[in-house]
Amino acid sequence: MLSSVAGALIGAVVGWALASLQKTARPQQEYAEFRGLAALQKSLWTETSKETALQDGAKNRERLRAAKVLGKAWPVQMLCREADPSGKAPTSGKLLHFIRHGQGFHNSLNDFCKVYQVKAKPYNIPEVFDPPLTEIGRQQAKALQSRARETKAELVVVSPMSRALMTSNIAFAHCIGHVPFLAHESCKEKSHGNSCDYRRSASDAKQDFPNVDFSLIPEEDPLLSTLHMESDLEVAERAYDFMLWLRNRSETEIVVSTHSAWLFSLFNAVLKCDDPALSEWFVNGEMRSVVVSFQ
Incomplete structure (x- = not known):
């Protein structure tokens, strides 16, 4: 089960981090220490994580x-604007709620290495293959629940990677059993060749996320066997094709639980945003609600 995987990952990651610390100088800032659940809520978005996003x-x-x-030109133009804060449905186009997953173990390790000035590649150690959420990541997803309940989501589309699946199941827990959850390969993270960029098998994921329909994705990650590194054009084309698929869906209001590099490609290379702020890098656990019209 995913809980046992997370437990094993915690042990491996802590051991690796402590070993790395022995080789480093004193940090410029201290890594946050646990001070109870109340204090945990104040640590959901650290200055290091915000700096990383910038x-x-x-x-x-x-x-x-x-x-x-x-800003590439595509056969179908996709115009993007911020959704009406009232949640009012658009007269045309799709009302889409894009979510970047909560903090994964690879994100936490990256922040740790920055704080302690560890020269390492935290995204590429074996322990962070398809990593789950940390407790901070779970709390970030939980923090989205109040906004999630205000939506009228008709469909939740999710990357088949563990951190995105966990995020959508936590944030939109009230929709489980009432709204379809559908895994889609085209919104998985960009493959940089790192262990955290590839996913485990669909049959493994089904055991932990029985509410999610995995019928649209292949059993194995098609890029894993060769550790293929996607080009920026490949990711943009994948995001464009995904948006065409969304356009042809009957649902008007849709949630998409996905990843930062993929989202950045979508909002900068595919969508034409009327507000530059919409095209900024997503932080962990962030949801942006937009209306996309197709021309």
């Missing part, structure tokens, strides 16, 4: 520009 946004915008996919 850095990742700037770095990836330059990557997209260099790859000539930033």
Whole structure:
């Protein structure tokens, strides 16, 4: 079960982190210590994680520009604007709630390495293959529940990766048994060649997420056997095809639980956003509600 996997992962990660600490200088800032559940709520978004989001946004915008996919022209134009705060359904287009998953163990390790100045590749150690959420990540997903209840979601589409599946099941727990949850390969994270970028088998995921329909995805991650590293164009094309699939769905209000690099590609290379803030890098556990019209 996923809980036992998470427990084993915690032990491996802690051991790796402590061993790494022995080789590093004193940190510029202290890593947060547990001070009880009340204090935990104040640690959901650390300054380090916010700084990482800003850095990742700037770095990836330059990557997209260099790859000539930033603001790319597509056969079907997709115009994006912020949704009405009242939740009013649009007269045309789709009302979409995009979520970046809560903090995964790979995200926590990356922050840890930054704070303690550990020169390592935390996204590529074997222990973070298809990593689950940390407790911080679970709390971030739980923090979305009040907003989630205000939606009128007709469908929850989710990346078949554990952290995205956990996030949607927690944030939209009230929809389980009432609204379809559907896994889709086209909204999984960009594959950079790191262990955290690939997923476990669909049959394994089904055991932990029986409410999710996995019928649209192949049993195995098609990129795992070769550790394929996707180009920026490949990810943009995948995001574009996914949006065409959404356009053809009968539902008007849809939730998409997915990942940061994929979302950044979608909002910067595929969608034409009327507000630059919409195209910024998502932080863990963030949900943006937008209306997308197709022309």
